[in-house]
Amino acid sequence: MRLFTGIVLLLLTTATVAGQGKNPGQRPNIILFLVDDMGWMDTSQPFGDSVMALNRRFHTPNMERMAKEGLLFHQAYVNPVCTPTRTTLMSGMSAARTHITNWTSITPGTPTDFKDDQLQAPRWNVSGLSTTNEPNTYFCARPLARLLKDAGYFTIHVGKAHWGSLGTSGSDPMNLGFVVNIAGASLGHPQSYYGQQNFGNMPGKTTFNAVPDLQAFYGKDTFLTEALTQKAMAAMDFPIANKKPFFLYLGHYAVHLPIQPDKRFVDKYLAAGLDATEAAYASLIEGMDKSLGDIMHYLKERGVEKNTVVVFMSDNGGLANTGRGGERNTQNLPLRAGKGSPYEGGIRVPLMVKWPGVVKPGTKTNSYVSAEDFFPTVLEIAGVPLKTAIDGVSYVPVLKNPSGVRNGRPLLFHYPNRWTANEDEGYAWSGAMRLGKWKLVYLMKQQKLELYDMEKDLAEQHDLAASHQQQLKALAKRWTLELKRRGAQMPVWKNSNKPVVWPDELVR
Amino acid sequence: MRLFTGIVLLLLTTATVAGQGKNPGQRPNIILFLVDDMGWMDTSQPFGDSVMALNRRFHTPNMERMAKEGLLFHQAYVNPVCTPTRTTLMSGMSAARTHITNWTSITPGTPTDFKDDQLQAPRWNVSGLSTTNEPNTYFCARPLARLLKDAGYFTIHVGKAHWGSLGTSGSDPMNLGFVVNIAGASLGHPQSYYGQQNFGNMPGKTTFNAVPDLQAFYGKDTFLTEALTQKAMAAMDFPIANKKPFFLYLGHYAVHLPIQPDKRFVDKYLAAGLDATEAAYASLIEGMDKSLGDIMHYLKERGVEKNTVVVFMSDNGGLANTGRGGERNTQNLPLRAGKGSPYEGGIRVPLMVKWPGVVKPGTKTNSYVSAEDFFPTVLEIAGVPLKTAIDGVSYVPVLKNPSGVRNGRPLLFHYPNRWTANEDEGYAWSGAMRLGKWKLVYLMKQQKLELYDMEKDLAEQHDLAASHQQQLKALAKRWTLELKRRGAQMPVWKNSNKPVVWPDELVR
Known part of the structure; x- marks a missing residue:
C-alpha cells in the first residue's frame, strides 16, 4: 500500500x-x-x-x-x-455577473423571454458573449x-x-x-x-438553425x-x-x-x-x-x-x-x-x-x-x-483528492427571466443558492423563499423555510450579498417599474 | 557585381x-x-x-x-x-487525365454541360475530386x-x-x-x-450558393x-x-x-x-x-x-x-x-x-x-x-533563373464539353495545345484545326493551318500522343455514337 x-x-x-x-x-x-x-x-x-x-x-x-x-x-x-x-x-464568470441569464436568440439584440403580465426581464445581455464589446453583450477579451x-x-x-x-x-x-x-x-x-436532410441545409427550407459545415455528409445516412x-x-x-x-x-x-x-x-x-x-x-x-x-x-x-x-x-x-x-x-x-x-x-x-x-x-x-x-x-x-x-x-x-469535501462556497443560479408559457416549478423568474447542505430557491413572482436540506431531501419535497427561520434569514443575507457582489440584476414589476426585492428583503 | x-x-x-x-x-x-x-x-x-x-x-x-x-x-x-x-x-494532374473537364455542379452526379444537338460530353468526373474514390470523381488520396x-x-x-x-x-x-x-x-x-445580405444566408432565400461561415459579419457593411x-x-x-x-x-x-x-x-x-x-x-x-x-x-x-x-x-x-x-x-x-x-x-x-x-x-x-x-x-x-x-x-x-526560357514542353487544354448557349470562339467542344511558339486550337464540332504563332500573333488572328501543313501535322501528331498518354476523353457524336476524332486524324 x-x-x-x-x-x-x-x-x-x-x-x-x-x-x-x-x-x-x-x-x-x-x-x-x-x-x-x-x-x-x-x-x-x-x-x-x-x-x-x-x-x-x-x-x-x-x-x-x-x-x-x-x-x-x-x-x-x-x-x-x-x-x-x-x-x-x-x-x-457567473451568469449573475455576465448578465447573460437566458438563452440568446440567433437574431442580435433580441430578448428571448416569454411574455409576462406582471414582470419583465432586466436589460440582460441578449446578444451573448463578445470579444469586441458590441452592444448587448458581455465583453470578454480573452475567453x-x-x-x-x-x-x-x-x-x-x-x-x-x-x-x-x-x-x-x-x-x-x-x-x-x-x-x-x-x-x-x-x-x-x-x-x-439527419445527413439525408443536409442537417437542415435545404434551399427553401433552410433556417438559421441549419448546421454549418459538414457538406461531405449531405444526402448521406x-x-x-x-x-x-x-x-x-x-x-x-x-x-x-x-x-x-x-x-x-x-x-x-x-x-x-x-x-x-x-x-x-x-x-x-x-x-x-x-x-x-x-x-x-x-x-x-x-x-x-x-x-x-x-x-x-x-x-x-x-x-x-x-x-x-x-x-x-x-x-x-x-x-x-x-x-x-x-x-x-x-x-x-x-x-x-x-x-x-x-x-x-x-x-x-x-x-x-x-x-x-x-x-x-x-x-x-x-x-x-x-x-x-x-x-x-x-x-x-x-x-x-x-x-x-x-x-x-x-x-x-x-x-x-476527491474525498476531501469542502462545500463551503455559495453556488448561485440566477434566472431573472421567463422561459416558456409554463410558470410552475421555477420555470420563470427564479433563482437558487446552494451553500453547504442548504439550498434556497427564490420564486420571484410568488415572492417566496424555499429552503431545502440537500443531504436529506434530494427531491426538494420538504420546504424548511417556515421551520428554519433563522437559517433562512442568514442564508438569504449571504445570498443577497453574493448577488450584489456580482452585480446581479433582478426582474422588474411592470406596474411599479421597481425591481423585485433581493432575497434578504423577504425575510427581514 | x-x-x-x-x-x-x-x-x-x-x-x-x-x-x-x-x-x-x-x-x-x-x-x-x-x-x-x-x-x-x-x-x-x-x-x-x-x-x-x-x-x-x-x-x-x-x-x-x-x-x-x-x-x-x-x-x-x-x-x-x-x-x-x-x-x-x-x-x-492535367484535366485531360482527371476527367474533371468542366465545372462541377453543387448537386452530385450532375453534368453541367449545355445541351447540344450534335455532340454529347464524354462521361467525365462530374462530382469532382475525391479522397475516397466516390462515384463520378477523380480519386486523389493525397492532395x-x-x-x-x-x-x-x-x-x-x-x-x-x-x-x-x-x-x-x-x-x-x-x-x-x-x-x-x-x-x-x-x-x-x-x-x-454583401454582409448585409449575410452572403446569401437568408432563410427563405438561402441557396447552396450562400457562403458558409462568416457569421460575425452578418448584417454588417x-x-x-x-x-x-x-x-x-x-x-x-x-x-x-x-x-x-x-x-x-x-x-x-x-x-x-x-x-x-x-x-x-x-x-x-x-x-x-x-x-x-x-x-x-x-x-x-x-x-x-x-x-x-x-x-x-x-x-x-x-x-x-x-x-x-x-x-x-x-x-x-x-x-x-x-x-x-x-x-x-x-x-x-x-x-x-x-x-x-x-x-x-x-x-x-x-x-x-x-x-x-x-x-x-x-x-x-x-x-x-x-x-x-x-x-x-x-x-x-x-x-x-x-x-x-x-x-x-x-x-x-x-x-x-527567369531568363532561362525553356518552352519545349507541350501544354494541353482539353474541353470536351459545352459551357453555354454560345458556341462561338471555342466556348464549346474545344481544345488547345501550346508547344514552343506554336499553338493549335481544335474546334471539335467544326472539325477544324487552327495554328497560331504566339510570338507574332498574341491575338490569334492569323490562322496558319493552311500555310503550314507540315508543321500542323507534326504538332497534331504530338498533341494526339499527349492526349492519349493522359487518357483523355473526347465528346461523342450523337448520331453515330462515335467519339470525335483525335487531332491527328484530321490532318492525315
Whole structure:
C-alpha cells in the first residue's frame, strides 16, 4: 500500500510539473465533451448513490466505462439554460455577473423571454458573449480558448457554439480563440440531425438553425452526432502528429430538440415499451454515448490517451417542461423539474473527469462544483496562469483528492427571466443558492423563499423555510450579498417599474 | 557585381537547404492568392510587354507593388473553366487525365454541360475530386494540402473551394488536407458579396450558393472579399505564433458573378464612364487588390514576410462570353475570347511569385507554365519529396533563373464539353495545345484545326493551318500522343455514337 501511494504521488508530481508548463511538450491535452440538455438521470451510469428507475431506461456503456476510469461528481451544477452555462465556461464568470441569464436568440439584440403580465426581464445581455464589446453583450477579451491558444494549445471547436447572436464576434468560435471551428455558430439547436436532410441545409427550407459545415455528409445516412465525432477525430490529427497540446471543445447538438430518432439505436427502446418521443430521446443519448466511446478509442489508438484529460458534462438539466414524452416534470426523477428551473432537475448534471495518472480511476466525490469552475480548472491543468479575477474556483484539488469535501462556497443560479408559457416549478423568474447542505430557491413572482436540506431531501419535497427561520434569514443575507457582489440584476414589476426585492428583503 | 552574385547564390543555397526540410523551422510559408475568373488584362499591372488599353481601366496598386517585388509570368496558363484548374492545383494532374473537364455542379452526379444537338460530353468526373474514390470523381488520396499537412505544414483554406459536389469527400477542404477551412464548400460562386445580405444566408432565400461561415459579419457593411481577408489573417496567427510553416490557400470568390459593386471602390469607375456592370467589375478587382495589399502588410507586420512565398494567380480567363458590360468577346483584348474558351482570353492569366531571397525583385519571364505545375512547385518550395508521377513540372528553376526560357514542353487544354448557349470562339467542344511558339486550337464540332504563332500573333488572328501543313501535322501528331498518354476523353457524336476524332486524324 505504501508503494502504491508512492506511485500516485510520483504521478501527481509529474502532472503538476507538466501542468506548470515547464515542459511544454508534456502538457496534457484537454477535451470537453459537452452534451446539450442532458439530464442527470439520462444514463445507465448512476450519478446518485444508487441505480434508480430512469437509469434502467438508458444504455450508456461508454459513460459507465468512463466512470470506471475517472472521477464522478455526484453534485455538479450548471445554469438552468444553455447560453448562460456556455458563456460561463468560456469566461469563468457567473451568469449573475455576465448578465447573460437566458438563452440568446440567433437574431442580435433580441430578448428571448416569454411574455409576462406582471414582470419583465432586466436589460440582460441578449446578444451573448463578445470579444469586441458590441452592444448587448458581455465583453470578454480573452475567453478560455484564447488563453489556451495564446499558450500554444491547438484549440478545436466542434459542434454547438451558441455564444453570441449573428453578426457579433461571439457568433464565431474562431473569434473566441479557437484555431479550428466546425459546425459552430449562433444556433442553439440543429434544424435536423439527419445527413439525408443536409442537417437542415435545404434551399427553401433552410433556417438559421441549419448546421454549418459538414457538406461531405449531405444526402448521406449519417446522424449529426456521428458526423461531428468523425470531424472531431480528424481535427485532432494535426496537433497529435505535430506534438502540440490540444483543447477540443466537442459540443454535441444532441440531445436538444428536435428529438429525432437515431435509427442505429432506437429500435431497442421502442421494443422496451417507450413511447416514440422517449425512444427517440434515448437513441439520441446512446448516439452521444457511442461518440464518447469513439473519442476514447481514438485517443488510445493515437497513443495520447494517457496524456489527455477528458471532461464529460452537460450544459443544463434535462428537458421536463414540454416537448418530452410522458408526464411533465417526471423526466429527471428523483430530481425535481428540469431545464429552465433552479430545482435540481434543471441545474444538476452529469460530470466526470478522466485524467490518467492524476485522477484515481473509479472514484466519486460529493464535492460540489459549478459551471464557472471549469475555466480555472482547465487553465490549471494546462499550466496557464490566471491573471484576472473570475468567479470560478479550480476543482483540480478535488480531482487530486476527491474525498476531501469542502462545500463551503455559495453556488448561485440566477434566472431573472421567463422561459416558456409554463410558470410552475421555477420555470420563470427564479433563482437558487446552494451553500453547504442548504439550498434556497427564490420564486420571484410568488415572492417566496424555499429552503431545502440537500443531504436529506434530494427531491426538494420538504420546504424548511417556515421551520428554519433563522437559517433562512442568514442564508438569504449571504445570498443577497453574493448577488450584489456580482452585480446581479433582478426582474422588474411592470406596474411599479421597481425591481423585485433581493432575497434578504423577504425575510427581514 | 561579383559580390552581388555571391549574395544571391548564398541566399539560394540557404533557401534550398530550407526547402529540403533539413531545418523544419526555416521552411518557407506559402500563400496561394487565387482570384476567381480574373482575366489577364484585368489589372493596371501589365502582364504583356506594354501598357495596353484595358490596363488603364483598372487600379491594382498592390499587384503593381508585388510585380516590383517578385517575378511576373507573361505566359501563365490554366484551364478554361474553374473546377478543372482547382482540381489540377490540388492533384498536379492535367484535366485531360482527371476527367474533371468542366465545372462541377453543387448537386452530385450532375453534368453541367449545355445541351447540344450534335455532340454529347464524354462521361467525365462530374462530382469532382475525391479522397475516397466516390462515384463520378477523380480519386486523389493525397492532395497537395494533405502532403503539406503530413509534412508538418499548417494548412489553411479560406474562400472558394469548389473541388467536389455536396456529399462527397471533396466538398470539404478539411478532407483534402486543410487543417482549417473557412467558407469553402461545393459552391462555385457566392450568392451575395454583401454582409448585409449575410452572403446569401437568408432563410427563405438561402441557396447552396450562400457562403458558409462568416457569421460575425452578418448584417454588417462588410464585403465578402474583406471578410475573407480578415479571416485569413486571423487564421495565420496560430502558425506564426507557434513557429509552424503554413500554407494559406486564399481562394477569393471575387471576381466571379454576381458582379455586385464593392461600394468602397465603385464610384471612381462610374466617374470614369464605365457602365454599371463594368464599374462594379472593376470594383471587385480593386477590392481583391486591397486584400492582396492587406495580406502583404500583415506578413510584414508579423515579421514573416521574408520567409513567405506568395503566388498570385487566377483560375481561368476573364469572363467575355456573357454577363459582362460592353460587347461580347472584348473584355480581354488584345487576347481573344475569355473564360470557357481555349483561345488566350480563356486560359492565359496573371501569375506572379514573390519569394524574398530567391526570386529577384521586379523580374519577368517568358517561360510558360500551366496549372498542373503549381503542385510540384509548392512541394519543392516546401521541401516535400514527390513520390508519385504527376503531369506538372516544378517551375522553381524558372523562379531562380527567369531568363532561362525553356518552352519545349507541350501544354494541353482539353474541353470536351459545352459551357453555354454560345458556341462561338471555342466556348464549346474545344481544345488547345501550346508547344514552343506554336499553338493549335481544335474546334471539335467544326472539325477544324487552327495554328497560331504566339510570338507574332498574341491575338490569334492569323490562322496558319493552311500555310503550314507540315508543321500542323507534326504538332497534331504530338498533341494526339499527349492526349492519349493522359487518357483523355473526347465528346461523342450523337448520331453515330462515335467519339470525335483525335487531332491527328484530321490532318492525315
